[in-house]
Amino acid sequence: METKSPIRCIVKLGGAAITCKNEFEKINEANLVTVSSQLREAMMFGSSSGSVLEMDWSKRPGVSETPKKVDDFKEQQQGLDYNSFVVIHGAGSFGHFQASKSGVHKGGLNQPLVKAGFVATRISVTSLNLEIVRALAREGIPSVAMSPFSCGWSTRDRNIASADVSTVVEALDSGFVPGCTILSGDVIISHLAAHLKPQFVVFLTDVFGVYDRPPTEPNAVLLREIAVREDGKWSVVNPTFQDSDTKVETSVASHDTTGGMETKISEAATIAKLGIDVYIVKAATEHSLTALSGKLRDKIPEDWLGTVIRYVP
Amino acid sequence: METKSPIRCIVKLGGAAITCKNEFEKINEANLVTVSSQLREAMMFGSSSGSVLEMDWSKRPGVSETPKKVDDFKEQQQGLDYNSFVVIHGAGSFGHFQASKSGVHKGGLNQPLVKAGFVATRISVTSLNLEIVRALAREGIPSVAMSPFSCGWSTRDRNIASADVSTVVEALDSGFVPGCTILSGDVIISHLAAHLKPQFVVFLTDVFGVYDRPPTEPNAVLLREIAVREDGKWSVVNPTFQDSDTKVETSVASHDTTGGMETKISEAATIAKLGIDVYIVKAATEHSLTALSGKLRDKIPEDWLGTVIRYVP
Numbered sequence: 001m002e003t004k005s006p007i008r009c010i011v012k013l014g015g016a017a018i019t020c021k022n023e024f025e026k027i028n029e030a031n032l033v034t035v036s037s038q039l040r041e042a043m044m045f046g047s048s049s050g051s052v053l054e055m056d057w058s059k060r061p062g063v064s065e066t067p068k069k070v071d072d073f074k075e076q077q078q079g080l081d082y083n084s085f086v087v088i089h090g091a092g093s094f095g096h097f098q099a100s101k102s103g104v105h106k107g108g109l110n111q112p113l114v115k116a117g118f119v120a121t122r123i124s125v126t127s128l129n130l131e132i133v134r135a136l137a138r139e140g141i142p143s144v145a146m147s148p149f150s151c152g153w154s155t156r157d158r159n160i161a162s163a164d165v166s167t168v169v170e171a172l173d174s175g176f177v178p179g180c181t182i183l184s185g186d187v188i189i190s191h192l193a194a195h196l197k198p199q200f201v202v203f204l205t206d207v208f209g210v211y212d213r214p215p216t217e218p219n220a221v222l223l224r225e226i227a228v229r230e231d232g233k234w235s236v237v238n239p240t241f242q243d244s245d246t247k248v249e250t251s252v253a254s255h256d257t258t259g260g261m262e263t264k265i266s267e268a269a270t271i272a273k274l275g276i277d278v279y280i281v282k283a284a285t286e287h288s289l290t291a292l293s294g295k296l297r298d299k300i301p302e303d304w305l306g307t308v309i310r311y312v313p
Numbered sequence: 314m315e316t317k318s319p320i321r322c323i324v325k326l327g328g329a330a331i332t333c334k335n336e337f338e339k340i341n342e343a344n345l346v347t348v349s350s351q352l353r354e355a356m357m358f359g360s361s362s363g364s365v366l367e368m369d370w371s372k373r374p375g376v377s378e379t380p381k382k383v384d385d386f387k388e389q390q391q392g393l394d395y396n397s398f399v400v401i402h403g404a405g406s407f408g409h410f411q412a413s414k415s416g417v418h419k420g421g422l423n424q425p426l427v428k429a430g431f432v433a434t435r436i437s438v439t440s441l442n443l444e445i446v447r448a449l450a451r452e453g454i455p456s457v458a459m460s461p462f463s464c465g466w467s468t469r470d471r472n473i474a475s476a477d478v479s480t481v482v483e484a485l486d487s488g489f490v491p492g493c494t495i496l497s498g499d500v501i502i503s504h505l506a507a508h509l510k511p512q513f514v515v516f517l518t519d520v521f522g523v524y525d526r527p528p529t530e531p532n533a534v535l536l537r538e539i540a541v542r543e544d545g546k547w548s549v550v551n552p553t554f555q556d557s558d559t560k561v562e563t564s565v566a567s568h569d570t571t572g573g574m575e576t577k578i579s580e581a582a583t584i585a586k587l588g589i590d591v592y593i594v595k596a597a598t599e600h601s602l603t604a605l606s607g608k609l610r611d612k613i614p615e616d617w618l619g620t621v622i623r624y625v626p
Contacts, residue, residue: 130439
């Protein structure tokens with residue numbers, strides 16, 4: 001195993017995709033399981049669902065079992081070769097209550113409420129992070145929770161770096177990612193993308209991609225392809241609107257407060273400008289699997305639903 | 314809050330004291346609750362059990378409640394002053410199975426079984442660590458899980474650093490603590506003690522202290538006071554044996570394989586040699602509370618049960 005292995009993909013599991021956003025600290029188990037197995041498929045070469053080598057050997061609440069998969073490893077001693085992925089996840093319905101209740105993102109750790117909020121937020125996101133790491137491990141993905149700033153480990157051991165938002169809080173606290181917001185992993189991603197130079201980046205979300213207005217609105221249009229230019233400005237190239245730039249950018253900005261799509265696109269644009277394709281796609285669908293497999297780099301199928309943000313010199 | 318605050322105490326929660334050693338991944342809840350509240354008492358100035366400011370605002374399996382303690386903070390906005398403690402804990406019945414099954418401590422992460430064991434061990438000890446952090450937080454202790462090597466944070470924010478053994482695995486993996494054994498936090502402690510210069514160090518265990526032979530044996534004698542000399546050699550000064558050094562050291566060595574008491578004493582001696590008192594005491598007893606409160610530094614009460622390891626120039 002070489003010390004530096006190229007990173008195939010950085011994937012962001014959106015908080016809305018892996019948790020039940022409107023239920024306090026509730027994981028979307030069905031989505032998490034599907035997402036994890038799609039990640040395995042995308043990472044492992046020729047590994048069928050039949051031969052999953054479980055890496056979570058711990059007790060699970062409600063489940064009474066002693067680990068059975070351990071002995072599988074005895075048989076195959078040569079290292080499984082797989083694409084290196086880095087997984088970042090949002091917090092969804094975890095951490096949000098604790099952070100907003102205490103205003104921890106505003107700083108001031110000397111105030112009891114803020115300090116308590118820092119601790120409470122970390123506990124909440126850490127418990128989410130542990131569940132995600134375990135879900136990945138159960139799919140045979142060597143997932144290891146870590147700070148995005150100790151990536152040396154993840155690249156050397158080709159493990160998954162699953163960075164929960166608490167590391168962002170720590171980072172804020174020690175001045176690593178100035179000005180990033182507490183419950184958004186997106187800023188970490190461009191940071192990691194710049195350092196790790198992945199072949200592509202995938203945002204798994206709870207809608208099909210980026211729309212020209214809130215997707216809940218009638219005749220909201222899915223933006224299939226966004227081109228990022230030399231100067232960092234972006235414009236929609238598919239579908240084609242007349243007078244696109246203004247029309248879209250304003251309408252996007254108009255619902256920025258709700259979904260922060262403007263922010264997401266700008267963030268994605270920064271990554272795309274590095275020559276790294278960014279795919280924003282609905283989690284746990286055939287479309288997310290297509291995106292994670294990297295097939296979109298050659299050609300975007302007609303029937304693929306999602307948003308591609310790509311650098312066009 | 315000043316950037317550098319002196320560390321009052323480094324305390325090691327022995328795996329045997331906080332878990333049910335012979336039951337797979339089972340926490341000793343009763344002990345953990347008592348230990349946490351004793352830590353609060355020892356840390357906080359004038360904080361009665363009545364006014365505990367809970368810092369765990371997350372859901373707990375089985376417990377259906379929305380956090381109620383949050384608003385308590387509104388009332389008292391000035392920072393609670395308290396002694397800085399650093400908490401290290403062992404793994405007990407967590408991590409052990411995963412580590413031994415995979416031989417992860419022997420290294421060789423390129424082998425599937427070892428890599429899986431690394432992931433599985435981390436999951437196991439991380440789940441224990443999370444429960445300990447939460448138990449401390451419920452006692453109003455601003456507990457934050459972290460690597461013992463990012464102590465800058467813990468000293469600056471005067472938070473608790475609760476280092477689970479997975480950080481030792483990481484450390485091993487990146488060559489920070491060469492030769493330490495995977496499931497022993499003891500090596501971390503002398504490392505931290507040397508860096509943080511605490512006023513004293515406490516080892517909370519499941520027996521009353523260090524004995525001259527396995528405590529289960531008839532007429533095993535509790536070693537109440539061990540003196541460490543300039544040259545690092547140690548000898549028992551209370552109780553007094555004739556020809557003590559040889560007698561005890563050999564008899565201690567004789568059951569080294571079982572409890573590793575020889576190792577524990579040598580480890581403690583290294584810390585004591587820095588002029589830092591080390592107390593080895595049974596967890597969740599009046600004696601552990603006395604030790605944590607720091608009273609032993611002035612005078613060791615006649616009726617106190619435990620082992621003091623102290624530098625005697």
